[in-house]
Amino acid sequence: MSTLASLALATSAFASPQTVPYQISMAEWEPQVGDQILFDTKDNWGYIIHDDGLYIRFPVVTGQRRNVWYIGRYYHAATPTWDWKIQSTHIKGDRVTFGPTGRFLRMYKDGEDGTAYGIHGHRDATQMLADGDRFRSMGCIIVSEDILSTMERTYLLNEESLSVKSVYGDPFKILVSQAEKDTKTD
Numbered sequence: 001m002s003t004l005a006s007l008a009l010a011t012s013a014f015a016s017p018q019t020v021p022y023q024i025s026m027a028e029w030e031p032q033v034g035d036q037i038l039f040d041t042k043d044n045w046g047y048i049i050h051d052d053g054l055y056i057r058f059p060v061v062t063g064q065r066r067n068v069w070y071i072g073r074y075y076h077a078a079t080p081t082w083d084w085k086i087q088s089t090h091i092k093g094d095r096v097t098f099g100p101t102g103r104f105l106r107m108y109k110d111g112e113d114g115t116a117y118g119i120h121g122h123r124d125a126t127q128m129l130a131d132g133d134r135f136r137s138m139g140c141i142i143v144s145e146d147i148l149s150t151m152e153r154t155y156l157l158n159e160e161s162l163s164v165k166s167v168y169g170d171p172f173k174i175l176v177s178q179a180e181k182d183t184k185t186d
Helices: 003-009 127-128 145-157 169-186
Strands: 036-040 045-049 054-059 065-072 073-076 083-091 103-109 113-120 136-137 162-165
Touching: 003 054, 003 169, 036 169, 045 127, 103 145, 113 145, 145 162
Parallel strands: 036 162
Antiparallel strands: 036 045, 045 054, 065 073, 083 103, 083 162, 103 113
């Protein structure tokens, strides 16, 4: 059984054991109710996944792996690995940091605690996403404007609440491993 098929059977992100995970192109993608987002902060890939197993994969920029001084705070800028929910959107005035549209999807830790983290574009997103080293943000997740539009449409379709999970490493392998451990302890 493939890792993706194992994930389909092991997590609630997919509707049934009959799910056959399959990557499709952005051109084929249409947001659906129940979609979820996964981020791999080790290799800097993002995924939007339908309940039926269809998904898209796209490059992301995540936090620098060092301590930084930014917006009046001193902290380690690596993007945290948490369960999140996008529960609000904002338009920021800084078109360098937040890209040409200024759109910012705020992420709430465990769906409850508001954070400074979010998903947004960047003036130099095209170059950053094409680079081999995509650890360049101050902790937020940077995506292309096209992906940001897709996420925003998905958020609105899902009644302004969208589940997100960030993990360090291949999210499909990690989720399957966690599900297997949970099954052994039940």
